[in-house]
Amino acid sequence: MNxxxxxxxxxxxxMLAGCVSYTGQTLDADEAADAENQxxxxxxxxxxxxxxxxxxxxxxxxxxxxxxxxLDPGKSVFSGHPLCNDLAVRKEVALAFxxxxxxxxxxxxxxxxxxxAQAMVAVGDEVTSSQNYxxxxxxxxxxLRESATGFISSxxxxxxLTRGPRDSQAKYWDGVATVEVRLFKPDGTTxxxxxxxxGICTKTEDAYTQLxxxxxxxxxxxxxxxxxEGYVKKFGPPVFVAETCQGGQFARLNIGSKFGVQSGQRxxxxxxxxxxxxxxxxxxxxxxxxxxxxxxxxxxxxxxxAWVYVENFDEANRSVFRxxxxxxxxxxxxxxxxxxxxxxx
Numbered sequence: 001m002n003x004x005x006x007x008x009x010x011x012x013x014x015m016l017a018g019c020v021s022y023t024g025q026t027l028d029a030d031e032a033a034d035a036e037n038q039x040x041x042x043x044x045x046x047x048x049x050x051x052x053x054x055x056x057x058x059x060x061x062x063x064x065x066x067x068x069x070x071l072d073p074g075k076s077v078f079s080g081h082p083l084c085n086d087l088a089v090r091k092e093v094a095l096a097f098x099x100x101x102x103x104x105x106x107x108x109x110x111x112x113x114x115x116x117a118q119a120m121v122a123v124g125d126e127v128t129s130s131q132n133y134x135x136x137x138x139x140x141x142x143x144l145r146e147s148a149t150g151f152i153s154s155x156x157x158x159x160x161l162t163r164g165p166r167d168s169q170a171k172y173w174d175g176v177a178t179v180e181v182r183l184f185k186p187d188g189t190t191x192x193x194x195x196x197x198x199g200i201c202t203k204t205e206d207a208y209t210q211l212x213x214x215x216x217x218x219x220x221x222x223x224x225x226x227x228x229e230g231y232v233k234k235f236g237p238p239v240f241v242a243e244t245c246q247g248g249q250f251a252r253l254n255i256g257s258k259f260g261v262q263s264g265q266r267x268x269x270x271x272x273x274x275x276x277x278x279x280x281x282x283x284x285x286x287x288x289x290x291x292x293x294x295x296x297x298x299x300x301x302x303x304x305x306a307w308v309y310v311e312n313f314d315e316a317n318r319s320v321f322r323x324x325x326x327x328x329x330x331x332x333x334x335x336x337x338x339x340x341x342x343x344x345x
Contacts, residue, residue, distance in 0.1 A: 030244045034323040037240075040272040040284075041323040044238030048254060051237040056112040057133045061102050064136035064182065067094065081144035081211070089213045093139060096217045097179060100224040101137055107303075108231070109258035131186045140196075141178040142216055146171055147202050170206040175215030179223040193234065197227030225262065232260035232328050239326045241269070242305060248318040249310055250299055251292065253326060256306040263295025266329040267308050269320045289319035291329075 034041070069075045071090055078084040106113040114132050177199050183192040199222025205211045232255075242254040251269070255261055269290040275283055295301050296309035310320050 030248065030322070032321050034241075034271065034321040036273070037271045037325055038323040041240040041325060044240050044325065045254070048237045052109070054110070056110055058114045058131070059105060059111045059133040059135050059183070060114045060116055061098060061105060061135045061137065062116060063094070063098075064138035064180070066138045066140075066180075070094065070139045070142075078142050083211070083213060083216065084142045084144055086213075089216060090139075090142070092213055093142065093177065093216050093220050097137055097139060097177075097220045097224055100221045101135065101181065101228070104224065104228050104260070105135060107257055108260055110235070133186060133192075134184045134188065136182045136184070138180045139177060139220060140180055141176070142220075143174075143176040144211070144215060145174050145176070147174040170204050171211075172202060172204055173211060173215055175201045175203070175217075175219035177216060177220040177223045179220060179227055181224075181227045193230070195227045195230035197223045197225070197229070199223030199226055228260060229262070229265065229328075232265075236260060236328065239267075239328065241320060241322055241324045241326060243322055244320065247315045248320055249313050249315070250297075251308045251310055251320050251324070251326075253294075253306045253308060256302045256304050258303045261294060261301060261306040261328065263301050265294040267292045267294060267326050268329050269310075269324050269326050272325060286325075289324065292320075 071087070071094065073085040073087055073090065083089050102113060105111045111133075178196070179199075180194065180196045182194045184190060185192060199219045201215060201218040201222055203209065203215055203218075236259045237255060240254055241251045243252045244250065245252075253261065253267070268288055269292065270286045270288045272284050273287055275285055290310055290312070292308035292310045294306050294308050299307035299309055301307070308326075310318075
């Protein structure tokens with residue numbers, strides 16, 4: 001079953017599943033286009049087509065020099081639970097971080113993942129770098145702390161714990177990881193980007209689930225999600241609505257996971273308008289017309305497009321149509337007491 005049919009099946013039982021029905025059908029209202037913004041979206045489409053023709057950059061994922069400090073607990077002692085300073089745990093956290101980044105890089109159209117063994121070529125008695133971009137990773141902090149929240153936060157999603165009164169035999173722990181990801185040109189010194197991210201994963205410790213390294217491993221995976229979210233914001237192609245369905249309740253973006261779009265990201269829809277500037281010249285301004293969440297209500301995120309659930313939807317006064325412009329916003333996951341922070345440089 002493909003993603004779209006699965007989406008339809010999952011949302012067919014609206015009352016049972018608690019989600020808006022998505023059938024995949026093209027409704028009459030969905031044929032309406034954003035005439036005011038269509039010219040701007042058409043230019044964005046040209047830029048998108050050109051971007052799709054660009055060859056991928058060969059990139060190798062490798063440790064940053066600073067990872068040597070992280071992998072030596074004697075040089076970087078983190079406060080909190082002893083697990084954070086256990087060398088075996090840190091090594092597993094580093095491997096999980098690397099694996100998560102490799103998975104993300106291999107899914108992004110702009111990159112071609114190169115194995116580390118292939119990243120060096122022998123030239124006589126010398127070993128020199130081949131013409132690969134280098135993505136370096138570093139874990140800057142690690143922590144385990146007892147939590148009083150009733151939320152599980154992981155990656156871009158925050159879910160309330162389904163529980164009754166707090167169990168006196170259970171504890172809730174936050175695993176927190178802060179990471180940094182940098183991309184360098186083949187010369188090894190020219191930096192293209194540097195993204196930082198913080199991930200937090202809250203779990204329950206009880207007689208059946210013991211406090212262990214998985215709290216920290218999941219946190220660093222969430223941090224990788226949050227750090228790489230910066231890529232689609234800074235380097236992704238122009239974004240616009242390619243189609244809508246369910247009367248406009250769902251909008252499909254022209255880009256998907258190939259450019260780093262992932263479930264849980266927030267989207268701002270806007271319309272471009274030309275107005276006269278103070279000097280009398282034409283200026284283009286943005287008018288925000290709506291917001292949405294990628295993948296909400298089981299909406300599929302595909303390699304070449306991502307469905308967005310339009311928030312505060314009113315079919316009689318809808319504002320998001322085919323050709324409406326959009327942008328990926330910075331994610332800010334927050335519970336009552338804690339915040340999953342993502343910052344970009």
